Amino acid sequence: MITIHQACDYIIFRLKSEESGSLNHLKLQKLLYYVQSWHLAFYGTRFFDGKFQAWIHGPVNRAIYDRFKDTKYMYSTIDLDDLSDTEITTTLPIEVKEHIDVVLETYAGFSDTDLESKTHQEEPWINARKGFKPSERCEVELDEEIMKSYFKARLS
DSSP states (O other), rough: OOHHHHHHHHHHHHHHTTOOSSSSSHHHHHHHHHHHHHHHHHHHSSBOOOOEEETTTTTEEEHHHHHHHOOTTSSOOOGGOHHHHHTTTSSSSHHHHHHHHHHHHHHHHHHHHHHHHHHHHHHHHHHHHHHHHHHHSOOOBBBHHHHHHHHHHHHO
């Protein structure tokens, strides 16, 4: 298992070094969520440390939020200057990079708001937000068993 910061850095590197699309904090959070969700579905295990909370704008990992909270807001652009490990592509195993690459091929072309909207229609986020108003703050963690079963069902 890698750290969520390693996954975060690899996503930043891939999307910003290849100029293959926009990336802001909101979109980064959703891409990390999908990386974790699909690993749970395919392999039944977590890809990285760290859970996601059911925030108003969709799943958010607190550690990644805290990493950027003093310099970024949810719609701030994330750039190569935001990497914590500039050598990330040389330190990660190939199978780790391949998993993230597959998720990026599917989701990186969507906008931040498209990804937010997708997560709002998915059972893991909906379940964690039960009892909360749409604009109400919520820090309930998404259930990884629900994430696993929800995304695994999408494989058939």
